[in-house]
Amino acid sequence: MQRKIEVCLTPALLHLYNIEQHIVVVIDILRATSSITYGIENGATAIIPVSQVEDCLAYQDNGYLLAAERNGEVVKGYDFGNSPFSYTAEKVAGKTIVLTTTNGTKALHLANKEHNTVVIGSFLNLEALCNWLATEQRDVLLLCAGWKDQFNLEDTLFAGAVVQRLRGRFTHFDDSGVAAEDLYLLARNDLRAYLHKSSHSHRLAELNIEEDVRFCLQTDTCSVIPVLQGDRLVRMTPGS
Amino acid sequence: MQRKIEVCLTPALLHLYNIEQHIVVVIDILRATSSITYGIENGATAIIPVSQVEDCLAYQDNGYLLAAERNGEVVKGYDFGNSPFSYTAEKVAGKTIVLTTTNGTKALHLANKEHNTVVIGSFLNLEALCNWLATEQRDVLLLCAGWKDQFNLEDTLFAGAVVQRLRGRFTHFDDSGVAAEDLYLLARNDLRAYLHKSSHSHRLAELNIEEDVRFCLQTDTCSVIPVLQGDRLVRMTPGS
Numbered sequence: 506m507q508r509k510i511e512v513c514l515t516p517a518l519l520h521l522y523n524i525e526q527h528i529v530v531v532i533d534i535l536r537a538t539s540s541i542t543y544g545i546e547n548g549a550t551a552i553i554p555v556s557q558v559e560d561c562l563a564y565q566d567n568g569y570l571l572a573a574e575r576n577g578e579v580v581k582g583y584d585f586g587n588s589p590f591s592y593t594a595e596k597v598a599g600k601t602i603v604l605t606t607t608n609g610t611k612a613l614h615l616a617n618k619e620h621n622t623v624v625i626g627s628f629l630n631l632e633a634l635c636n637w638l639a640t641e642q643r644d645v646l647l648l649c650a651g652w653k654d655q656f657n658l659e660d661t662l663f664a665g666a667v668v669q670r671l672r673g674r675f676t677h678f679d680d681s682g683v684a685a686e687d688l689y690l691l692a693r694n695d696l697r698a699y700l701h702k703s704s705h706s707h708r709l710a711e712l713n714i715e716e717d718v719r720f721c722l723q724t725d726t727c728s729v730i731p732v733l734q735g736d737r738l739v740r741m742t743p744g745s
Numbered sequence: 746m747q748r749k750i751e752v753c754l755t756p757a758l759l760h761l762y763n764i765e766q767h768i769v770v771v772i773d774i775l776r777a778t779s780s781i782t783y784g785i786e787n788g789a790t791a792i793i794p795v796s797q798v799e800d801c802l803a804y805q806d807n808g809y810l811l812a813a814e815r816n817g818e819v820v821k822g823y824d825f826g827n828s829p830f831s832y833t834a835e836k837v838a839g840k841t842i843v844l845t846t847t848n849g850t851k852a853l854h855l856a857n858k859e860h861n862t863v864v865i866g867s868f869l870n871l872e873a874l875c876n877w878l879a880t881e882q883r884d885v886l887l888l889c890a891g892w893k894d895q896f897n898l899e900d901t902l903f904a905g906a907v908v909q910r911l912r913g914r915f916t917h918f919d920d921s922g923v924a925a926e927d928l929y930l931l932a933r934n935d936l937r938a939y940l941h942k943s944s945h946s947h948r949l950a951e952l953n954i955e956e957d958v959r960f961c962l963q964t965d966t967c968s969v970i971p972v973l974q975g976d977r978l979v980r981m982t983p984g985s
Contacts, residue, residue: 514896517758521894654761656754656921681896683942687931688924702923 509644509677512664512685515651516612528643529616530626530634530667533650534659536714537574537609539627539721540589541738546629546727548598551737554610555603564603570596572604577714589720601737612650617733625731625738628663628696632725635670637741645675647682658688658703659721662696665689696722749884749917752904752925755891756852768883769856770866770874770907773890774899776827776954777814777849779867779961781978784832784842786869786967791841791977794850804843810836812844817954829960841977852890857973865971865978868903868936872965875910877981885915887922898928898943899961902936905929936962 513519532538541552553569555561558580561571570584572591579586585596587606604610616623626634626647638645647667649660665685668678672686692699697719732741753759772778781792793809795801798820801811810824812831819826825836827846844850856863866874866887878885887907889900905925908918912926932939937959972981 514754515758517761518755518894518896521757652920654758655919656758656924658920658924661920661924679895680892680898680901680943684896684898684901684924684928687928691927691931703920 506642507677508642508675510647510668510671510675510682511645511679512647512649512661512668512681514649514656514661514681515654516608516615516648517651517654519615519648522646524616524621524646525618526620526643527646528622528624528638528641529646529648530624530638531609531612531616531648531650532626532660532663533606533609533612534627534663534721536587536589536717536721537604537606537650538625539629540587540592541604541609541625541731542627542629542727542729543589544592544597544602545731545738545740546729547592547594549592549600549602551601551739552731553601553603553737554613555605556610556614558605561603561605568601570600570602572602574606576607588714588717590717608650608652612648613733616648623733624741626663626667628666628722628724629727630725630729631663631666631670633728634730635667637730638667638671639674645671647685659700661685662689662692662699666693746882747917748882748915750887750908750911750915750922751885751919752887752889752901752908752921754889754896754901754921755894756848756855756888757891757894759855759888762886764856764861764886765858766860766883767886768862768864768878768881769886769888770864770878771849771852771856771888771890772866772900772903773846773849773852774867774903774961776829776957776961777844777846777890778865779869780827780829780832781844781849781865781971782867782869782967782969783829784837785971785978785980786969787832787834788838789832789840789842791979792971793841793843793977794853795843795845796850796854798845801843801845808841810840810842812842814846816847828954828957830957848890848892852888853973856888863973864981866903866907867967868906868962868964869967870965870969871903871906871910873968874970875907877970878907878911879914885911887925899940901925902929902932902939906933
């Protein structure tokens with residue numbers, strides 16, 4: 506079967522792709538999709554992505570945890586932000602979290618079409634994700650959330666890791682997939698060192714989230730694939 | 746002095762950059778900016794980029810040469826298209842050419858702002874361009890024309906070549922510049938072989954323009970820098 510895997514480098518380019526029937530993998534490595542993966546792995550019932558900080562407040566009195574991050578920092582008055590260390594089993598098991606982030610939730614909403622499937626990718630669940638993508642007979646779009654619609658290295662590296670693992674399973678690749686794979690091959694022996702080249706890295710250094718960055722670059726510590734069902738991300742169940 | 750060099754991977758991302766005071770280098774390696782460089786080198790008086798094939802016709806009776814290309818092919822009835830072999834001294838010396846192409850002229854028009862400087866980059870004039878950029882005390886945006894707003898490898902590789910040569914002269918780089926430079930370093934020993942990985946390459950192979958591709962990947966065969974003045978590209982003169 507002819508199958509296509511493509512890489513959309515930022516949400517600002519998503520309109521160039523027809524994703525009505527695709528599997529779309531949303532990628533926001535630092536830190537939204539890493540934290541979502543970790544939270545679902547740790548037993549969160551669901552994570553509801555919302556666009557605006559204010560939208561979180563509508564959920565306030567229903568026992569939900571509220572998570573809001575803007576420009577890399579927790580919004581004042583919220584339970585927590587985007588750090589994966591907030592998504593431990595102790596804090597999230599059995600809970601529903603309402604989340605808004607700078608880039609990740611925006612990408613999730615843009616990706617959500619009537620007949621497609623939207624899942625979450627991160628280095629934490631790389632192998633589980635690739636194993637599943639390999640078995641599905643569908644075209645795949647890897648959607649990098651980027652930074653305020655700009656290209657970023659960490660999301661592109663992850664897209665490249667997926668292309669590299671699935672190369673034998675697909676017949677069609679785009680130029681951005683070729684580039685992402687080659688960048689991943691350059692970087693994979695020390696992802697953290699490679700990201701020190703990045704403009705984003707300087708910004709992250711200022712936010713003092715080095716521990717978060719290292720956490721998000723761990724590979725295959727989680728086995729879940731969060732999938733968007735209606736308005737919420739839940740654990741994909743076998744055969745779903 | 747603090748100076749910034751950035752890479753805009755496709756015209757669809759240009760709105761993210763403030764280019765009012767910048768030097769913008771427009772890059773459409775296969776084949777518009779290569780042919781423009783070669784044509785100006787060979788004594789064309791000017792090349793006027795227009796957006797639509799129909800816009801060329803307004804110039805028809807004024808002794809201009811008309812060049813139109815869509816989807817990689819010469820538009821029927823026009824003098825020539827986008828192939829650099831049409832831009833020899835014999836054909837273009839002393840002439841003004843009106844040109845429309847799929848991607849290059851669109852990028853040129855988007856880049857053109859009141860107070861900036863728009864120049865043409867190609868492998869043919871790489872060194873001349875970099876020498877000039879090094880001496881100007883201004884921020885630089887390298888604008889890849891891409892393919893119908895999509896990322897493409899050949900324009901990105903050229904942007905990477907410029908970043909690589911100018912790294913010591915600038916203090917600020919963006920993630921796309923880092924990526925472009927690393928891809929160029931991977932590819933530079935055999936650019937043609939590297940581009941065989943590209944989706945665009947398959948399309949080009951179908952158009953049977955292998956000679957054009959090889960021509961456009963030659964480095965430093967031209968010494969001109971075409972610059973946009975009003976509505977037309979002309980040879981930059983010293984001190985201009």
